Amino acid sequence: MNIILKVSGKFFDEENVNNLLILKESVKELINHGFRVGIVTGGGNVARRYIKMAREVGVGEAYLDLLGIWASRLNAYLVMFTLQDMAYMHVPQSLEEFIEAWSHGKVVVTGGFQPGQSTAAVAALVAEASSSKILINATNVDGVYERDPRIYADAKLLPRLTTSDLRKILEISQSVQAGTYELLDPLAIKIVERSKIKVIVMNYRRLNKIINIINGEEISSVIEPV
Amino acid sequence: MNIILKVSGKFFDEENVNNLLILKESVKELINHGFRVGIVTGGGNVARRYIKMAREVGVGEAYLDLLGIWASRLNAYLVMFTLQDMAYMHVPQSLEEFIEAWSHGKVVVTGGFQPGQSTAAVAALVAEASSSKILINATNVDGVYERDPRIYADAKLLPRLTTSDLRKILEISQSVQAGTYELLDPLAIKIVERSKIKVIVMNYRRLNKIINIINGEEISSVIEPV
Amino acid sequence: MNIILKVSGKFFDEENVNNLLILKESVKELINHGFRVGIVTGGGNVARRYIKMAREVGVGEAYLDLLGIWASRLNAYLVMFTLQDMAYMHVPQSLEEFIEAWSHGKVVVTGGFQPGQSTAAVAALVAEASSSKILINATNVDGVYERDPRIYADAKLLPRLTTSDLRKILEISQSVQAGTYELLDPLAIKIVERSKIKVIVMNYRRLNKIINIINGEEISSVIEPV
Amino acid sequence: MNIILKVSGKFFDEENVNNLLILKESVKELINHGFRVGIVTGGGNVARRYIKMAREVGVGEAYLDLLGIWASRLNAYLVMFTLQDMAYMHVPQSLEEFIEAWSHGKVVVTGGFQPGQSTAAVAALVAEASSSKILINATNVDGVYERDPRIYADAKLLPRLTTSDLRKILEISQSVQAGTYELLDPLAIKIVERSKIKVIVMNYRRLNKIINIINGEEISSVIEPV
Amino acid sequence: MNIILKVSGKFFDEENVNNLLILKESVKELINHGFRVGIVTGGGNVARRYIKMAREVGVGEAYLDLLGIWASRLNAYLVMFTLQDMAYMHVPQSLEEFIEAWSHGKVVVTGGFQPGQSTAAVAALVAEASSSKILINATNVDGVYERDPRIYADAKLLPRLTTSDLRKILEISQSVQAGTYELLDPLAIKIVERSKIKVIVMNYRRLNKIINIINGEEISSVIEPV
Amino acid sequence: MNIILKVSGKFFDEENVNNLLILKESVKELINHGFRVGIVTGGGNVARRYIKMAREVGVGEAYLDLLGIWASRLNAYLVMFTLQDMAYMHVPQSLEEFIEAWSHGKVVVTGGFQPGQSTAAVAALVAEASSSKILINATNVDGVYERDPRIYADAKLLPRLTTSDLRKILEISQSVQAGTYELLDPLAIKIVERSKIKVIVMNYRRLNKIINIINGEEISSVIEPV
Ligand SMILES: Nc1ncnc2c1ncn2[C@@H]1O[C@H](COP(=O)(O)OP(=O)(O)OP(=O)(O)O)[C@@H](O)[C@H]1O
Ligand SMILES: Nc1ncnc2c1ncn2[C@@H]1O[C@H](COP(=O)(O)OP(=O)(O)OP(=O)(O)O)[C@@H](O)[C@H]1O
Ligand SMILES: Nc1ncnc2c1ncn2[C@@H]1O[C@H](COP(=O)(O)OP(=O)(O)OP(=O)(O)O)[C@@H](O)[C@H]1O
Ligand SMILES: Nc1ncnc2c1ncn2[C@@H]1O[C@H](COP(=O)(O)OP(=O)(O)OP(=O)(O)O)[C@@H](O)[C@H]1O
Ligand SMILES: Nc1ncnc2c1ncn2[C@@H]1O[C@H](COP(=O)(O)OP(=O)(O)OP(=O)(O)O)[C@@H](O)[C@H]1O
Ligand SMILES: [Co+2]
Ligand SMILES: [Co+2]
Ligand SMILES: [Co+2]
Numbered sequence A, B, C, D, E, F: 001m002n003i004i005l006k007v008s009g010k011f012f013d014e015e016n017v018n019n020l021l022i023l024k025e026s027v028k029e030l031i032n033h034g035f036r037v038g039i040v041t042g043g044g045n046v047a048r049r050y051i052k053m054a055r056e057v058g059v060g061e062a063y064l065d066l067l068g069i070w071a072s073r074l075n076a077y078l079v080m081f082t083l084q085d086m087a088y089m090h091v092p093q094s095l096e097e098f099i100e101a102w103s104h105g106k107v108v109v110t111g112g113f114q115p116g117q118s119t120a121a122v123a124a125l126v127a128e129a130s131s132s133k134i135l136i137n138a139t140n141v142d143g144v145y146e147r148d149p150r151i152y153a154d155a156k157l158l159p160r161l162t163t164s165d166l167r168k169i170l171e172i173s174q175s176v177q178a179g180t181y182e183l184l185d186p187l188a189i190k191i192v193e194r195s196k197i198k199v200i201v202m203n204y205r206r207l208n209k210i211i212n213i214i215n216g217e218e219i220s221s222v223i224e225p226v
């Protein structure tokens, strides 16, 4: 049984050592429960700051995305070094490299792959290529809400929804910042749909309860591909 | 002045030596007119046949796409070897490899990059990374039509349109085969929009008139990014 | 116990799904009987068609061979993706890359390596480097005949012969098309001789009886190195 | 005439767009004056923060250094993308990769290479391999002082000194934090001595006067190898 | 339990087949006693001869060191091919490549990494990155002596010493040939100190007693990091 | 006009600095006369000694050849470093790597490629891939003789011969040491024949007269492909 864990860039922005220790424990837990684990890390603040600097000196879009990708890879190195012997010691830079790394039977950690797509799309591609049936998206909110919870404090959490529900919600909740996708971008949704991958959105502060979350016994949102 | 030329997989299906010779001449023409040229090749029938075989033995979606990518790379090798000294002798396998290859000042030829995206998306990414302001899509029809011209013989060619026009047309004309994008997929459109790249759709039988087409003096469709 | 299986390009020309399924089963069989398996794929029709096109536009010999090599690699990807978890997920492009891939303890699939040599030579090199004592050549005839069986319908199958017998037979049967070696080229023969590798030529339609063939209980030709 | 410019990690900590623009101009200036330029970037605060996090979760010394190296590479990407067409588009990860990249005749930008050595040592190695006779160390102070100027506000700047003077100064001025070398570490000094490379320490705020500094007409310290 | 074995270049100068056979046996012994083994090979006479030739035609210091590194890699290939299936079949060319190779669970053999450092420094870096607590330095003398035993036949062997003792001894015993470090160079000492790695210096003629030497039951010098 | 120069391993066995200086001058001469130059180096004594040691400890044929290849690469590094800025700074390890390196417009230096073939075959492959019409084989005798000149002091030099003459001579002159080809092996002859490459065999002591030799004004043997 294979599983992919996407860790939001916000996880690293907190510079919280406890976060890292819980992540390490949750990977051990998953392995003990018979899972093979792949991890995808977001870029977070370091990504945003480097992109901002570069944009101001006139660097083009493809290269701005690449700076974000390199920042996400820095986070991947941090996670990989934290996992040490559990991990295969190479951060793949494309899906083809991931597939080769995945052959080794250890945890593989990756950041971004390519301009024009989010690290959530990377996570979906990696889930598909590893025949994972579950993709866990660990972020700074408890799951998918009807509306962006950072803006609408009273937004309601959706424990279960479909990818087509999600499409509608993201259209509304993110309409203000056109083009900046959060949670899942269109490529990510297309991939999880075509390969029937269940997505669980959860709070990374609950990573210590990851088995419960997979079993549906803890707060989270489960997105069924349709 | 940099320019990207996307050659449809259908070009190679014809196994027409003349096609290759005209392509070579058109590249020389472009270079003589001061362009640096990048080329992206589609997969065509070889791609479709290998995907079909693999699907029937139960190979997963990511790997089906990779077979199509390797077929498109075979076409890239054919073009690269035909161009010989004009080309940098490496077919890049990701945008990062393309960027390094592009540093060499010669023609770079590439096939597909990643599952989940078309070679038209590759062409858009490559155009963006090379600061090309024009992306030429050479295919087996004369340009963009109101409706798919293979199905509706009377469909009207659109000499000028915007990317947002194109989005609507593709939704209608391709609705039957949901998920299979032709001409440009959503990622390709997103990229040409964000980096203001003009797309020209033309018939590859007119590659000998490529300069006229760039100058707007020959049958084709010009798609303005908006 | 290590074993190399060379699959003729003709196997892929048939675009026969059953072929692929039987190949997969035969690899499982071999593994169950304690073999570690390496596979080398020929180029077939796709190779010939691309070489023909390229030759007509004036591409040089080294590059024609490379097109054939890339076609054989496309076949290698098809086989590797069909085997999925049984295979190490990288198609080596040289003997040195093969040796590294072989370290991983899984099936390794490779196409051609270098201009100037056949994929049978690749198979011999790969057999030698993996200390395999048997090289199986699965093709579209039942074994080695006194004369080319496609031309002389009454040619007699040779159940046992030596490499020096083979040299003579190939000299006669292939004299018309000088330089085009079938079955084994001189490099392949040199390698199997110097490393004492037994070659079994068999029909790929009998891959489901591969263990019997290894045990000498089925139609095939066994070539002893001398 | 080849020259290497080492940019302190502190340059990037300021997140100052003007810094980047002046750096870009100074590279153009150097090229216009007939120099071929190599650039080495330090790691700065991002390096220190990732190392701190990783140390607290028990990551070993080699891997802490690697995190610092990856942070310095992120800075290298920022500089390389800012220089765009002036640069060869690959950040080398070892001296051997640098040497290959340097063959291309463009600016090469690199971060760290290996645990156990500073980016100043990288700069010295890169200067030696490129036959540069000058290595410029652009940092946040005006040059080498008798004592650490951040601690002793009245420390005197040394306009000229030898590497053996520097050894003594660094022993004293940095004795408190044994093992953490600033400006130049022992490997850097050994390399510039054995290959007779002159080191100029200058303030990166004066990069717009880089030609004057090379000509000895501006505030800086010149360190002669002995 | 991981362990690194550094084999002096002098070992290969003897062109003694017995040396190689005993080395192979000692690796088996270590594995049987539960160790995972890494090996670093020196350059020896081949290195010195190539460096001498190159120096006389005016090749620079960085490239002289690289010739020595390539000679040491030739020795690494000899050892790796001798170990055959026990080894991972790739000679890493940098610490990052070593780390990836080490993930494979087999013996990894490496020569030099970078100009400006000895293969003893490589051994220390590799010991640190593999969390080895013991680094064995197998050379042509019985251990560390008060003075260079090749010059002073009556020099006394030191069964136990600290890295700070060693620093003083090397300063004296090697003062004549300033800059040419034997046994351990400053980087090697720095690394073993910071990561608390015990170094055992022994004669490679005693490799057949390697377990006794690790247990302190045979002639050798044990250097404690302080 | 492209040209390939194969330098016998014996050239390096002499450890003669003058040899290297004359080689460097001859490359400059060729460049000044409008040639682009590729160089292939033999393995010589170092190859033979490492192969001998390895054979005695039971290393297999493929790996013995690889040791010879690595020795020839060591010679390639020596030549490449001697040529410095004239050369592209990478020693290719396969024909595909050579082709990419050759795109850079500089001298490319290579050693062996693959077990089972001589460095003369490498030189022929490299000549073909670079569209060279001349391949110069610089060795320790003055050209091709009727019989091996080391054995028969009175053997007569053949100023002109064809590849089919050469085949016969090599069969006779080398019959005693079956399987060990000198000058050209069968693959080398096949390649120069199919691509119509003229081979000139000359003494490397005359490299200072290389232009005269190309013009047929100096002692050498010219082998016409037929
Ligand atoms: N309907 C919604 N439900 C839940 N979260 C939402 C919704 N709409 C927007 N969001 C926002 O999505 C964010 C989580 O997205 P994600 O973890 O992908 O972060 P990110 O900023 O894209 O990080 P990175 O790409 O670096 O990993 C939340 O912080 C939340 O504010
Ligand atoms: N509105 C339209 N206008 C023009 N062509 C259309 C339209 N709708 C569908 N098509 C089809 O798009 C095809 C061209 O697409 P394209 O060249 O990208 O082919 P493809 O099959 O995607 O090949 P590849 O991906 O291998 O390059 C035409 O053959 C045409 O039939
Ligand atoms: N004698 C001295 N003269 C000048 N600077 C000194 C001296 N002693 C210590 N320093 C310190 O050295 C610092 C510059 O070192 P450097 O630019 O190498 O920074 P760094 O921290 O090593 O950055 P990085 O490694 O990320 O590039 C100055 O900020 C200064 O305070
Ligand atoms: N105090 C000392 N105690 C022991 N050996 C010493 C001492 N001082 C100098 N040496 C010399 O160090 C040598 C061993 O060093 P080492 O094994 O590193 O050899 P090397 O020539 O550096 O080989 P390589 O770098 O190729 O591995 C011995 O031959 C010895 O003569
Ligand atoms: N008929 C012949 N004419 C000339 N040389 C011959 C002939 N037969 C054998 N030889 C031998 O070929 C040798 C030259 O071959 P070559 O330069 O290829 O050497 P090599 O040993 O193969 O070296 P390497 O493979 O390391 O480059 C000469 O030393 C010569 O003795
Ligand atoms: Co590539
Ligand atoms: Co591996
Ligand atoms: Co690199």
Ligand SMILES: [Co+2]
Pocket: E090, E091, E092, E093, E097
């Ligand atoms: Co490597």
Ligand SMILES: [Co+2]
Pocket: F090, F091, F092, F093, F097
């Ligand atoms: Co290479």
Ligand SMILES: [Co+2]
Pocket: B104, D104, F104
């Ligand atoms: Co290049």
Ligand SMILES: [Mg+2]
Pocket: A042, A118, A119, A120, A181, A182, A183
């Ligand atoms: Mg996101």
Ligand SMILES: [Mg+2]
Pocket: E042, E118, E119, E120, E181, E182, E183
């Ligand atoms: Mg040493």
